[in-house]
Amino acid sequence: MKVLSTPDEMRCWSDARRRAGHSIGFVPTMGALHSGHMALVADASRRCDDVVVSIFVNPLQFNEAADFDSYPRPIDDDVAMCEAVGVDAVYAPTAATMYPSGHQTRVVPGELAEVMEGAMRPGHFEGVVTVVAKLFGAVRPDTAVFGQKDYQQLAIIKRLAADLDMGIEIIGHPIVRETDGLAQSSRNVRLSADDRRRAVAVPRSLDAAVAATAAGATPAEAVAAAEQVVAAEPRARHEYTVVFDASTLRPLDSFDEHSEPGSARVATAVWFDDVRLIDNRDLFPDD
Ligand SMILES: Nc1ncnc2c1ncn2[C@@H]1O[C@H](COP(=O)(O)OP(=O)(O)OP(=O)(O)O)[C@@H](O)[C@H]1O
Ligand SMILES: CC(C)(CO)[C@@H](O)C(=O)[O-]
Numbered sequence: 001m002k003v004l005s006t007p008d009e010m011r012c013w014s015d016a017r018r019r020a021g022h023s024i025g026f027v028p029t030m031g032a033l034h035s036g037h038m039a040l041v042a043d044a045s046r047r048c049d050d051v052v053v054s055i056f057v058n059p060l061q062f063n064e065a066a067d068f069d070s071y072p073r074p075i076d077d078d079v080a081m082c083e084a085v086g087v088d089a090v091y092a093p094t095a096a097t098m099y100p101s102g103h104q105t106r107v108v109p110g111e112l113a114e115v116m117e118g119a120m121r122p123g124h125f126e127g128v129v130t131v132v133a134k135l136f137g138a139v140r141p142d143t144a145v146f147g148q149k150d151y152q153q154l155a156i157i158k159r160l161a162a163d164l165d166m167g168i169e170i171i172g173h174p175i176v177r178e179t180d181g182l183a184q185s186s187r188n189v190r191l192s193a194d195d196r197r198r199a200v201a202v203p204r205s206l207d208a209a210v211a212a213t214a215a216g217a218t219p220a221e222a223v224a225a226a227e228q229v230v231a232a233e234p235r236a237r238h239e240y241t242v243v244f245d246a247s248t249l250r251p252l253d254s255f256d257e258h259s260e261p262g263s264a265r266v267a268t269a270v271w272f273d274d275v276r277l278i279d280n281r282d283l284f285p286d287d
């Protein structure tokens with residue numbers, strides 16, 4: 001497995017693979033890898049001949065300096081994990097390589113970035129879309145796999161690839177959960193043992209929204225059912241719960257045209273101390 005650290009090295013590797021007739025699958029990450037990331041890698045390797053994983057904690061997408069500083073960075077473990085599952089190349093540039101002095105171009109996302117995470121984290125998606133465009137430019141993948149855990153990010157990146165004619169297939173991989181239902185996330189390691197147990201309130205709140213919807217609730221009632229579960233957990237600080245159209249991400253007032261699987265979702269953000277957890281679910285699951 002190759003570990004590459006500049007865009008030129010990355011492009012050169014990728015061009016050679018493509019000349020050899022290989023297709024390239026790409027999994028962009030910020031490191032602190034867990035089995036959720038490994039599921040994305042497995043997905044990419046089923047679809048493509050070679051798999052590239054990028055590891056870069058992108059300063060441009062952090063709207064809080066403390067969150068950036070405390071983001072876990074176990075780079076040696078991450079590289080070992082990639083090697084163990086047969087990743088072909090890790091792209092791990094430094095911030096100075098990605099954003100050398102004089103770097104000034106930004107990619108601006110559209111309306112999809114204005115709600116939920118975009119409303120709560122000003123500038124976040126401009127940072128995400130800019131770095132993903134740069135990573136795509138260095139890796140030049142045929143296919144890129146993103147997690148549905150960051151559902152809004154996935155929708156925005158699908159638009160990025162389509163709107164900028166990138167010719168890259170964007171795949172959304174289902175959320176990988178711990179046995180108690182908590183979505184796997186790099187930030188989970190920052191929860192205390194007690195908060196980790198209590199954090200199950202986050203997926204349970206989404207379960208409550210799904211159950212309420214199945215019982216005929218309106219979107220507002222489904223949100224209230226979810227919020228009630230979080231409110232019952234004294235260590236949790238609720239930030240938002242939204243029921244939205246799965247394609248446009250617009251909040252829903254009614255389910256009149258949204259009763260099919262995949263048509264409407266619920267998303268939430270909840271804090272435990274200084275750790276912010278996000279999660280989302282299909283409101284009309286077909287299982
Ligand atoms: N539990 C999961 N299931 C599916 N995909 C996931 C999961 N966790 C992360 N991903 C995906 O992995 C990719 C890289 O995410 P990232 O490196 O930010 O990890 P993370 O666990 O989401 O960390 P955090 O949310 O704490 O920043 C993203 O496409 C993300 O959606
Ligand atoms: C896509 C991404 C790697 C861009 O930094 C990041 O937002 C993430 O890990 O989801």
Ligand code: BAL
Nearest residue numbers: 030061062124150153
């Ligand atoms: N996985 C989302 C990246 C972020 O929280 O910045």
